[in-house]
Amino acid sequence: MALDPENLPEFAGKINPADANYTRGSAVDVSSPGAGDGTPFIEELVNDTFGWQQALLDEVGAVPTGAPDTAIASQYLDAFKELIAIQSANDTPVIIDGGFNIWPEFLTNVFTSDGYSANNFFVSPGTLGGGTATVSRQNFILGQTDVPGNPKHFMNFDQTISPGSGQSEIAHRVEFVETFSDTTTTFKFWAKASANLNVDVAFRQNFGTSGAPSAAVETSGGSIAVTTLWQKFTIEIPVPSVSGKTLGTDLNDYFSLVLTIDNTEGIFSLDTTSWSTGKGEFVIADMQTIIKKCERYYEKSYQLDTPTGTITPINRALFNAPSTDTLQYSYFLKSTKRSIPVITFFSPGTGNVGFMDESNPVILDVAVTATTPGLGNNKFELVSASFSTNKRYQFHFTADARL
Numbered sequence: 522m523a524l525d526p527e528n529l530p531e532f533a534g535k536i537n538p539a540d541a542n543y544t545r546g547s548a549v550d551v552s553s554p555g556a557g558d559g560t561p562f563i564e565e566l567v568n569d570t571f572g573w574q575q576a577l578l579d580e581v582g583a584v585p586t587g588a589p590d591t592a593i594a595s596q597y598l599d600a601f602k603e604l605i606a607i608q609s610a611n612d613t614p615v616i617i618d619g620g621f622n623i624w625p626e627f628l629t630n631v632f633t634s635d636g637y638s639a640n641n642f643f644v645s646p647g648t649l650g651g652g653t654a655t656v657s658r659q660n661f662i663l664g665q666t667d668v669p670g671n672p673k674h675f676m677n678f679d680q681t682i683s684p685g686s687g688q689s690e691i692a693h694r695v696e697f698v699e700t701f702s703d704t705t706t707t708f709k710f711w712a713k714a715s716a717n718l719n720v721d722v723a724f725r726q727n728f729g730t731s732g733a734p735s736a737a738v739e740t741s742g743g744s745i746a747v748t749t750l751w752q753k754f755t756i757e758i759p760v761p762s763v764s765g766k767t768l769g770t771d772l773n774d775y776f777s778l779v780l781t782i783d784n785t786e787g788i789f790s791l792d793t794t795s796w797s798t799g800k801g802e803f804v805i806a807d808m809q810t811i812i813k814k815c816e817r818y819y820e821k822s823y824q825l826d827t828p829t830g831t832i833t834p835i836n837r838a839l840f841n842a843p844s845t846d847t848l849q850y851s852y853f854l855k856s857t858k859r860s861i862p863v864i865t866f867f868s869p870g871t872g873n874v875g876f877m878d879e880s881n882p883v884i885l886d887v888a889v890t891a892t893t894p895g896l897g898n899n900k901f902e903l904v905s906a907s908f909s910t911n912k913r914y915q916f917h918f919t920a921d922a923r924l
Contacts, residue, residue, distance in 0.1 A: 524569040535560050577601070615695045616778075617641065617814045619710075619794035621658055621674040625819050626919075627828045629657040631681075637923055639676060640815050643692045643777075647684025647784060654689065655679040659790070667751040668711045668792055675711075675792035683786045691780045691791065694924045696859060698726050698774040703762035708778060709755045709795045714747045715788040721781040722756050729769030739779070747789065772860060775924045816856035821919045829865075829919055830872045837869045839915045850903040850914075857899040858922035864891040864901050867917040877916030879909065889916065898922075 526532050526546040527539065535558060536546040551559035574597060578585060581603045583596055590597055617640055624639045631653065632638075635645045638656040646654035657677050661668070668675075680689055701724075708722065722742035728734040742758040760776075768774050778796055782789050812825075821829060822836050840850055854862075866889050868876040876886035895902025901920070 523573075524565055529563075529565065531561050531563050531565075534558070615700060616693055616794050616796050618811050619796075620672045620792070621676050622808060623811055623815050623825060624658045624674075625815070625821060628826065629655065631655050637819075641694050641818060641923060642676070643690075643694055644678070645688070645690040645692070646680065647687045647689040651682065652680065652684030652687065652689055652784075653682035655681055670793060672793050675790055678782065678789045678791070680782065680786050680789070683784050687784075689782045689784065691782070691789075692725070693778045693794070693796070694775045695777065695796075696775060696924065698728055698766075698768070698776050699763050700776040701760045702726075703760065703764075705757055705759045707755065707757050707795075707797060708742070709753065709793075711751050711753050711792045712745075712747050713749060713751045713790045715749065716785075717746065717748050718783040718785060718787065718789065719744050720747055720783070720789070722758075723779045723781070724758055724760060725777040725779050726761065726763065726766075727775050727777060728763075728766055729774035730771045732770035733767055734769035734774070735766040751790075751792075773924055813856060816854075817859055818923045819919070819921050820854055820856065820858070820862075822917045829917070830867055830874065832870065832872045833917075834869050834915070837915045837917055839913065842910050842912045842914060851895065852901055852903075852918075854899045854901075854920055858920060859898075859924075860922045861896055861898055862901075862920035862922040864896065865919045865921070866890070867919075869915050869917055877914055880913050880915070887914070 526536055532546070535549065537543070537549055539546050548560035549558075551557065577597055577600045581600045583600055586596060588594075621639050626637070630636075630638060632644050632646045632655070633653050635643065638644050639658065644654065644656050646652040655677075657679070658674050659677050660674055661672060676691075678689075678691055706724070712720070721744045724740045724742065726738040726740075728737065738761055740758055740761060742756045745754050745756070780791075822838060823829060823831060823833070824836055827833065827835070838852060866875055866877055867873070868878050868886050870878040870880070871886055873886055875888060875890075877889045879885045879887045889903060891901040892903065901918075
């Protein structure tokens with residue numbers, strides 16, 4: 522609501538017509554004292570100003586001080602700044618890497634069971650019904666105009682074997698079930714398919730495991746029709762409050778976005794996903810910010826685009842066994858993890874899982890695990906009395922703390 526000067530009867534013939542500077546008209550002075558042809562100062566005009574000023578203070582819960590605003594101290598300016606900060610926080614997406622720039626394990630992976638693909642995107646290919654899917658990162662052609670913002674990559678979910686029963690899902694899990702509780706969230710994304718199909722959108726509140734957690738709550742956002750052309754979808758869904766619910770004791774509760782795909786063979790493509798309580802558009806964050814956020818949940822010693830299990834010495838951990846009867850080796854992770862991670866070792870020389878290399882003079886796989894006493898959110902230890910002295914050891918690893 523706002524006054525339109527051009528439509529106020531009191532202003533007829535007493536304002537300047539609209540122009541580029543004042544698109545609803547502008548005020549004019551009287552031509553001479555007492556002429557009565559100037560823009561009148563009327564009740565509606567004053568209340569229009571009072572209205573937006575009071576609405577601004579009420580929106581941020583501010584109480585007027587009773588003193589007039591100045592260029593040095595302005596309650597109205599402070600209220601504007603607070604609203605901008607709130608909107609900026611609301612527009613911060615909880616999907617860490619909606620442009621699929623970081624793909625931790627395999628750029629192409631065949632899923633015959635549920636598991637993670639890109640970062641916190643959890644894939645379920647309908648395995649209860651015998652489904653199989655190949656999930657991969659694909660590259661856009663440089664300069665493409667189908668999806669705005671110049672994204673580099675997108676996800677392909679290729680349902681190679683349709684599940685006879687059950688459902689195929691792509692879910693993105695967010696730490697803490699209270700995320701977005703009792704608010705309306707906005708999910709924006711671009712999608713296409715190899716043939717027309719329907720995708721159901723929902724939010725899932727999971728209260729964790731162990732103890733006596735409340736049952737998961739799923740809220741539907743309806744169904745969308747995906748075609749063979751890239752198109753943008755915007756879905757707003759009110760999220761139920763978690764008030765009165767009970768968390769499990771394993772500290773693994775989460776809030777999840779769930780896309781359920783038609784049980785048909787074919788390719789579903791997804792890109793530039795953004796999920797927040799604001800109205801902002803997808804923005805690609807700088808790579809260093811994305812990497813650090815991803816490392817809260819998953820870290821590997823390999824280079825970013827190098828699949829785990831690759832035979833390579835690049836970025837390996839390397840140490841020499843001393844000539845003592847006990848070897849202890851500590852490794853500090855780049856980022857503190859969400860929880861104590863699962864450490865998996867890989868041999869740089871053979872790629873075998875659960876091993877590291879002993880060399881000098883030849884490569885020999887040595888079984889290895891992280892010791893429980895030294896395993897924490899940001900560190901793991903190797904302790905053994907069986908390593909050979911005066912030998913060189915090397916390993917790759919992953920540290921997985923995803924939900």
